[in-house]
Amino acid sequence: xxESAMVQLHDVIYRWPEANAAVGPLSVSLPAGQLVGVxxxxxxxxxxxxKLLAGFLxxxxxxxVVGGKDISTLNGQSRxxxxxxxxxxxxxxxxxxxxxxxxxxxxxxxxxxxxLAVRPAVDQDRLAAVLESTGLTPLRQRPFPKxxxxxxxxxxxxxxxxxxxxxxxxxxxxAHLDPGHAVGFLHLLQELVAREEKTVIMAYHDLxxxxxxxxxxxxxxxxxxxxxxxxxxxxxSPIIADVYQVSLVYLAHPQNHKPLLIxx
Amino acid sequence: MAVxxxxxxxxxxxxxxxxxxLLGIAHGPTPIPLGTVxxxxxxxxxxxxxxxxxxxxxxxxxxxxxxxxxxxVAGAVMQAxxxxxxxxxxxxxxxxxxxxxxxxxxxxxxxxNAMAPGAFVGALAAVCLxxxxxxxxxxxxxxxxxxxxxxVGVILTAVTTFLxxxxxxxxxxxxxxxxxxxxxxxxxQVLVSxxxxxxxxxxxxxxxxxxxxxxxxxxxxxxxxxxxQRVQFVLLFAASLMTAAAVYLSGLVGFVGLVMPHIARRxxxxxxxxxxxxxxxxxxxxLTFAQIVAESVPVIGPIPVGLVTACLGGPYFLSLLxxxxxxAGGWP
Numbered sequence: 001x002x003e004s005a006m007v008q009l010h011d012v013i014y015r016w017p018e019a020n021a022a023v024g025p026l027s028v029s030l031p032a033g034q035l036v037g038v039x040x041x042x043x044x045x046x047x048x049x050x051k052l053l054a055g056f057l058x059x060x061x062x063x064x065v066v067g068g069k070d071i072s073t074l075n076g077q078s079r080x081x082x083x084x085x086x087x088x089x090x091x092x093x094x095x096x097x098x099x100x101x102x103x104x105x106x107x108x109x110x111x112x113x114x115x116l117a118v119r120p121a122v123d124q125d126r127l128a129a130v131l132e133s134t135g136l137t138p139l140r141q142r143p144f145p146k147x148x149x150x151x152x153x154x155x156x157x158x159x160x161x162x163x164x165x166x167x168x169x170x171x172x173x174x175a176h177l178d179p180g181h182a183v184g185f186l187h188l189l190q191e192l193v194a195r196e197e198k199t200v201i202m203a204y205h206d207l208x209x210x211x212x213x214x215x216x217x218x219x220x221x222x223x224x225x226x227x228x229x230x231x232x233x234x235x236x237s238p239i240i241a242d243v244y245q246v247s248l249v250y251l252a253h254p255q256n257h258k259p260l261l262i263x264x
Numbered sequence: 265m266a267v268x269x270x271x272x273x274x275x276x277x278x279x280x281x282x283x284x285x286l287l288g289i290a291h292g293p294t295p296i297p298l299g300t301v302x303x304x305x306x307x308x309x310x311x312x313x314x315x316x317x318x319x320x321x322x323x324x325x326x327x328x329x330x331x332x333x334x335x336x337v338a339g340a341v342m343q344a345x346x347x348x349x350x351x352x353x354x355x356x357x358x359x360x361x362x363x364x365x366x367x368x369x370x371x372x373x374x375x376x377n378a379m380a381p382g383a384f385v386g387a388l389a390a391v392c393l394x395x396x397x398x399x400x401x402x403x404x405x406x407x408x409x410x411x412x413x414x415x416v417g418v419i420l421t422a423v424t425t426f427l428x429x430x431x432x433x434x435x436x437x438x439x440x441x442x443x444x445x446x447x448x449x450x451x452x453q454v455l456v457s458x459x460x461x462x463x464x465x466x467x468x469x470x471x472x473x474x475x476x477x478x479x480x481x482x483x484x485x486x487x488x489x490x491x492x493q494r495v496q497f498v499l500l501f502a503a504s505l506m507t508a509a510a511v512y513l514s515g516l517v518g519f520v521g522l523v524m525p526h527i528a529r530r531x532x533x534x535x536x537x538x539x540x541x542x543x544x545x546x547x548x549x550x551l552t553f554a555q556i557v558a559e560s561v562p563v564i565g566p567i568p569v570g571l572v573t574a575c576l577g578g579p580y581f582l583s584l585l586x587x588x589x590x591x592a593g594g595w596p
Contacts, residue, residue, distance in 0.1 A: 056486050080489025087484060093349065094479040094534040104477050108489030115470035118537065159488065 040220030105162025149176030336547025339521025356413030361390020444570025519577025
C-alpha cells in the first residue's frame with residue numbers, strides 16, 4: 001500500500017439489505033491527481049462503490065480510507081472537507097434558488113458564528129467564480145426545481161466544487177447534458193485534476209468517450225472490480241466485451257489516437 | 265430574491281403582530297380604547313383598565329402569540345425534516361399523545377386539574393415512542409417515522425377514547441380542551457410555555473442551513489457535510505418541545521403549524537434563514553387575530569380558537585391545493 005494513496009479500499013464488502021446482492025470484496029488504491037472512470041453494466045455496483053467512497057453507505061466489512069482517514073470515523077464536516085459527491089439526479093419540491101443550493105457547498109466550513117448570523121460569511125468571489133465556471137451566473141436567482149435536468153446537474157456540480165475537496169465523486173456526470181455542456185463539464189474535471197491535483201472518480205456509461213477523458217478505468221461486474229488499469233490498456237482488453245456481453249468495435253481517435261469503443 | 269422585499273415582509277409581519285396584540289388587548293367584554301391600551305402598557309397603574317389589561321387580557325394575547333409562533337415554527341421544521349410540505353407539528357403522534365396525557369391526568373388525579381402538564385408530557389412521550397419505534401440498524405428513516413407516528417397516533421387515540429367511555433363525566437372537559445383554547449391563561453403559564461418555545465427556537469436557529477440541505481434529501485445533505493441522523497434528532501426534539509409547550513398552553517390548535525410556513529415560504533422563499541423568523545411572526549399574529557375572532561362570535565359567544573383556525577386555515581389550504589393542481593410544478 002503506497003503512503004501517498006488518496007483513496008484506498010481494503011477488502012470492502014457491502015450487502016444490500018433485503019436483496020441477495022453484495023458488492024465486493026473490493027480492494028483498490030489510488031494516488032492523487034487521477035481521473036478515474038468506473039465502467040460496467042447496469043447493476044454492477046458502480047453507484048454503490050461511489051456511495052461507499054462518500055461514506056454514505058457503511059461497509060459491512062473492510063475499510064474505506066480517504067486522505068489517510070477511515071471515512072466511517074469522520075463527522076459530517078470533516079468528511080465534506082475531503083469528499084464531494086455529485087448525484088445522478090435530485091428531486092426536491094422546495095423552491096431554493098440556484099445560488100442558495102450552490103452556497104450549501106460551503107456549509108461544512110460554517111463556524112458557530114456563521115450558524116448564528118443572519119448572513120454566513122460566504123466567500124463571494126469564490127462563489128461567483130464557481131457559478132461562472134459552471135455557466136450558472138445567469139441562472140443565479142432561478143428556483144432549483146424549475147431547472148432542466150442538465151442545468152440542475154450543473155448546480156449540483158457547482159455545489160460540489162464550492163466544497164473544494166481533494167476528492168470529487170460523480171455519478172454519471174454527463175447524463176442529461178447536451179454534448180456541448182457534457183464536453184465542457186469533462187474539460188472542467190480534467191482541468192481540476194491537472195491544475196489542482198484533485199482526484200476525480202466518476203461512474204460513466206459512454207464507452208465511446210470515456211477513454212478520451214479518464215486516465216484510469218475501473219471495470220465493475222456483478223459487484224466486483226474485475227479489471228483496473230490505465231484507460232488505454234483496459235479499453236483494448238477483451239474483458240470489456242465480456243462484461244457487457246456485446247461485441248464492440250475498437251477505433252482510435254484520429255488526432256490523439258486514444259481508444260474509442262462503439263457498439264456495432 | 266431581493267433583500268428589500270424580505271425586509272418589507274418582515275416589517276409588515278411585525279406590524280401585523282403589533283396590531284394584533286394591541287387589538288387583542290383592546291377587545292373584550294369591556295372595550296378599552298387603543299390610546300388607553302398603549303398608555304397603560306407603557307405606564308401601568310392601579311386603575312381597573314390597567315388591571316384588566318395586565319392581569320387578564322395581556323397574558324391571554326401573549327399566550328396566543330407564543331402558541332401561534334411556536335406551532336408555526338414547529339410546523340416549518342417538521343416540513344423540512346420530513347421533506348414534505350403537508351407535515352404539521354402533530355404528525356408524529358404529538359396530538360394523540362397530548363390527548364392521552366390530558367385524559368389520563370384528568371382521570372387519575374382530577375383534583376390536580378393537571379390536563380395541561382399531562383398533555384405536555386404525553387405529546388413528548390408519543391414523539392419519543394414513534395422515534396424509538398422507527399429506529400432500525402442505528403438509523404431512523406423519516407418515512408418510517410411518519411408511519412410509526414401514524415400508528416402510535418391511532419393506538420393512543422383508541423386508548424384515549426376507551427378511557428373517555430369509562431369516565432364520561434370528564435368528556436366535556438377533555439373535549440373542550442382538545443378543541444384548543446387560550447382562555448384564562450395566566451402569566452406563569454405563559455412564561456413556562458414561552459421559555460420552552462424560546463429554547464426550541466434557540467436550538468433550531470443554528471441549524472437553518474442544515475434544514476436547507478435536508479430539503480435536497482438526506483443523501484445530498486450527507487454529502488454536503490450534515491450529520492444527518494444527529495441533526496434530524498435534534499430538530500425533531502426541538503420541534504416536539506415547541507409543540508408540547510404550545511399544547512400545554514392551548515390544547516390542540518390546528519392548521520397554524522401547517523398553513524403559516526406555507527404563507528411564509530411564498531413570501532420569503534424556502535431558505536430557512538429567512539423563513540423561520542417570518543413564520544414565527546405570521547403564526548403569532550394569525551393566532552392572536554384568530555383569538556379575537558373566537559371571542560367575538562355573534563349570538564353564540566366565545567368559541568375555542570382551534571375552531572377559528574380550522575375555519576380560516578382549512579379553506580386557505582384547499583385554495584392552495586387547487587391552485588397548485590392547476591399550475592403543475594413545485595410547492596410554493
